[in-house]
Amino acid sequence: MDIFLQQIVNGLVQGSIYALVALGYTMVYGIMGLINFAHGEVVMIGTLTAITVAGSLLAAGMPPALAGLAALIVATLLCMALGWGLERIAYRPLRNAPRLTPLITAIGMSIILQNLAMILWGRNYQTFPPLFPKVNFELAGVHFTAVQVIIVLLSAATMLSLTLLVYRTKLGMAMRATAQNPAVAGLMGVNSNRVISAAFVIGSALAALAGIMVGAYYEIAHYQMGFMLGLKAFTAAVLGGIGNLLGAMAGGILLGLIEALGAGYIGDLTGGFLGSHYQDIFAFMVLIVVLMFRPSGLFGEKTGDRA
Amino acid sequence: MSIKNWLLPRSTVGIGLIAIALIALPFALATGGQAWVRIANFAILYVFLALGLNIVVGLAGLLDLGYIAFYAVGAYTWALLASPHFGLHLPVWAILPIGAACACVAGVLLGSPTLKLRGDYLAIVTLGFGEIVRIFMNNLNAPINITNGAQGITLIDPVKIGDFSFAGNSTIFGLTLSGPQKYYFLLVALALLVIVVNLRLQNSRIGRAWQAIREDEIAAKAVGINTRNVKLLAFAMGASFGGIAGGVFAAMQGFVSPESFSLIESVMILAMVVLGGMGHIPGVILGAVLLAILPEALRYGVAPLQQLLFGKVLVDPESLRMLIFGLALVLVMRFKPAGLWPAPERKAHGNPNPEEGRA
Numbered sequence: 001m002d003i004f005l006q007q008i009v010n011g012l013v014q015g016s017i018y019a020l021v022a023l024g025y026t027m028v029y030g031i032m033g034l035i036n037f038a039h040g041e042v043v044m045i046g047t048l049t050a051i052t053v054a055g056s057l058l059a060a061g062m063p064p065a066l067a068g069l070a071a072l073i074v075a076t077l078l079c080m081a082l083g084w085g086l087e088r089i090a091y092r093p094l095r096n097a098p099r100l101t102p103l104i105t106a107i108g109m110s111i112i113l114q115n116l117a118m119i120l121w122g123r124n125y126q127t128f129p130p131l132f133p134k135v136n137f138e139l140a141g142v143h144f145t146a147v148q149v150i151i152v153l154l155s156a157a158t159m160l161s162l163t164l165l166v167y168r169t170k171l172g173m174a175m176r177a178t179a180q181n182p183a184v185a186g187l188m189g190v191n192s193n194r195v196i197s198a199a200f201v202i203g204s205a206l207a208a209l210a211g212i213m214v215g216a217y218y219e220i221a222h223y224q225m226g227f228m229l230g231l232k233a234f235t236a237a238v239l240g241g242i243g244n245l246l247g248a249m250a251g252g253i254l255l256g257l258i259e260a261l262g263a264g265y266i267g268d269l270t271g272g273f274l275g276s277h278y279q280d281i282f283a284f285m286v287l288i289v290v291l292m293f294r295p296s297g298l299f300g301e302k303t304g305d306r307a
Numbered sequence: 308m309s310i311k312n313w314l315l316p317r318s319t320v321g322i323g324l325i326a327i328a329l330i331a332l333p334f335a336l337a338t339g340g341q342a343w344v345r346i347a348n349f350a351i352l353y354v355f356l357a358l359g360l361n362i363v364v365g366l367a368g369l370l371d372l373g374y375i376a377f378y379a380v381g382a383y384t385w386a387l388l389a390s391p392h393f394g395l396h397l398p399v400w401a402i403l404p405i406g407a408a409c410a411c412v413a414g415v416l417l418g419s420p421t422l423k424l425r426g427d428y429l430a431i432v433t434l435g436f437g438e439i440v441r442i443f444m445n446n447l448n449a450p451i452n453i454t455n456g457a458q459g460i461t462l463i464d465p466v467k468i469g470d471f472s473f474a475g476n477s478t479i480f481g482l483t484l485s486g487p488q489k490y491y492f493l494l495v496a497l498a499l500l501v502i503v504v505n506l507r508l509q510n511s512r513i514g515r516a517w518q519a520i521r522e523d524e525i526a527a528k529a530v531g532i533n534t535r536n537v538k539l540l541a542f543a544m545g546a547s548f549g550g551i552a553g554g555v556f557a558a559m560q561g562f563v564s565p566e567s568f569s570l571i572e573s574v575m576i577l578a579m580v581v582l583g584g585m586g587h588i589p590g591v592i593l594g595a596v597l598l599a600i601l602p603e604a605l606r607y608g609v610a611p612l613q614q615l616l617f618g619k620v621l622v623d624p625e626s627l628r629m630l631i632f633g634l635a636l637v638l639v640m641r642f643k644p645a646g647l648w649p650a651p652e653r654k655a656h657g658n659p660n661p662e663e664g665r666a
Contacts, residue, residue, distance in 0.1 A: 090637055094641070097644030098644060107574050108578075108634070110633070112634060115630040119627070235431060278446060280442055281439050284435030
C-alpha cells in the first residue's frame with residue numbers, strides 16, 4: 001500500500017509537468033491544427049536558461065529565493081519570445097500550405113533549436129542549482145520533498161489561471177472563437193494573427209515553467225531532454241483529446257499516474273519478465289488502447305465526418 | 308499537356324544516359340574512397356525506404372510516423388536468422404521473404420486498430436508504435452536473450468547468392484568490385500524494382516482507390532471502395548518494403564542495434580517524402596537522395612569551411628551540420644511548400660490560379 005501511495009505522489013508530480021507542456025501543444029493545435037514539434041525544445045531552452053541564470057546569480061551571492069525568481073522571469077520571457085518568433089518566422093508563412101508542410105518545418109525547427117542549445121550549453125549534463133530547500137515530509141508513510149509540493153501546487157494554480165483566461169476573458173473568447181471557425185471569428189472582428197501569437201506565447205510561458213520544474217525535480221538537464229518530454233506531453237494531449245484544455249490537463253496527470261504505477265508494478269505483474277525499463281512503453285500502449293475505443297481521445301468531442 | 312510517365316522520356320537517350328550514369332557512379336565514387344560508395348548506398352537505401360513510405364503517406368494519405376519500426380523488424384529478422392547469435396545461417400531466399408512477411412504482419416498489426424483514426428491521431432499512434440518496437444528491441448535481452456539489448460547483434464552474414472558473397476572484393480569479367488560496390492548494384496536493382504512497383508500501383512485500381520481515400524475518405528466509401536481493406540493493404544505493402552530494406556541494411560552493415568531505429572529516422576524518411584513532393588515518385592527520389600547526402604556532404608564541408616573563414620574550427624562541426632540541415636528543411640518548406648518537385652496533377656485542375664488549387 002505504501003508503494004502504491006508513493007507511486008501516486010510521484011505520478012502526480014510527473015503528471016503535473018506533462019499537463020503544463022501538453023497545454024502548449026493543445027492550445028496551438030486547437031487553434032490552428034498544427035503539431036508544434038518544437039514545443040519540447042522550448043521546454044528544454046527554458047530549463048537550460050534557468051540553470052544558467054540561477055547558477056550565475058547564486059554564484060554571485062544572491063539568496064536562492066531571489067535567484068530562483070530571476071531565473072523564472074528570464075526563462076519565461078525568453079521562451080515567450082522564442083514561441084512568438086517560432087510562429088512568426090516559421091509557421092505563419094505556411095498558413096495555407098499543404099497539411100504536412102508545417103509539420104516538416106516544426107521538425108526542422110526542433111533540430112535547429114536542439115543543436116543551437118548544444119552549441120550554447122555543450123553536450124554535457126547540466127546540474128540544476130540548489131534553489132529549493134531540501135526538506136522531506138512524511139505523511140501516512142509517503143515521502144515527498146518540498147520541490148514536489150511546489151510543483152503540484154504551482155501547476156494547479158497555473159492551470160486554474162489558464163482556464164480562467166480562456167473561459168473568462170475577451171482574449172480567451174477570441175481564442176475559442178478562432179478554434180471553432182477562424183473565418184467567422186475574423187468576421188466578428190477577431191484578429192486571428194494576434195490570437196495565434198497569443199496561443200504560442202502563453203504555451204511557451206507554460207513550457208518555461210514546466211522546464212524549470214523538470215530541472216528542479218530531476219536536478220539535471222541536457223540539450224536532448226526536450227524531445228522525449230515533448231513526445232510524452234503530446235501523447236498526453238492526444239490522450240485527453242487534442243485541442244481540449246481540460247483534456248490536456250487530465251491527460252497529463254493520467255499519463256503521469258499510469259507511468260508511475262506501471263513502472264512500480266510491471267515487475268510483479270509479469271512475474272519479472274518485464275522490468276521498469278519498459279516505463280516508456282506505457283504511455284504509448286495506453287494511448288493506442290484509448291484511441292481504439294475513443295478515436296478522439298478521452299475528452300475530445302466526437303467530430304462528425306467533414307467532407 | 309498529357310502527363311506522360313516520367314520514366315518514358317521522349318527518347319530512349321535519356322534512359323541510356325541515366326543507366327550509364329548509374330553504372331559509372333560507383334567507380335567514379337571509389338576514386339574518392341569506399342566511404343563515398345557507402346554514402347551512395349545509403350542514399351539508395353533511403354530512396355527505397357522513402358518510396359515504401361510514399362505508398363502509405365503519399366498515395367493513401369495515411370500519416371505514418373513510425374515507419375522505421377518495419378525497417379527495424381526487417382533488419383532484426385535478418386540479424387536473428389543469419390548470424391551466430393542463434394547459430395542460424397539461412398539463405399537469402401529464405402530470410403528476405405520472412406523479413407518482408409514479418410514486417411507485413413507488423414504493418415497489419417499496427418494498421419488494424421488504427422483504421423478509425425484520422426490525420427494527426429494516426430500520426431501519434433504510429434509514432435508510439437515505432438517507439439514501442441524500439442524499446443522492446445532495446446530490452447529483450449533479459450530474461451531470455453533475444454535481441455541482445457542495446458549492444459545489438461554483430462557478425463551478421465552478408466548477402467550471399469550461391470557462392471557469390473556481396474562482402475569483400477571479387478572479380479567479375481576482369482573487373483574488380485569491392486563489397487560496397489557490389490551492394491550498390493544490388494541496391495540499384497532493388498530500387499528499380501520498388502520504382503516499377505510504385506509506378507504500376509499509382510495508376511492501378513488499388514492506387515486510384517488509395518488516392519481517392521487520400522482526397523476524401525467518405526466519398527471513396529460512397530463510390531464503393533472497401534476503405535478498410537484498401538487502407539490495410541497500404542500499410543502492409545509499405546511495411547513489406549520497409550522490411551526488405553531493413554534486411555539489406557542488416558546484411559550490408561553486418562551489425563544492427565536499436566540505436567539505428569530511433570524516431571528521428573522515421574521523421575527523416577517522412578521529411579524525404581514531403582520535401583521531395585508527396586506522392587510524386589521522381590520528387591520522392593530527389594528528396595531521399597538530397598536528405599541522405601546533405602548531412603554527409605556537410606560532415607566533410609563544415610570543418611574545412613570554418614578553417615577557411617575563421618582560421619580555426621569555432622563551432623562543433625557535428626552540431627553545426629545538423630543546424631544547417633534543420634535550416635534547410637525549414638527553408639525548403641518556406642519557399643516550396645508542396646515540395647521541391649511536386650506532382651504536376653495538383654496544379655492542373657482547371658483552376659486559373661494554381662496557388663489556390665493546393666490542398
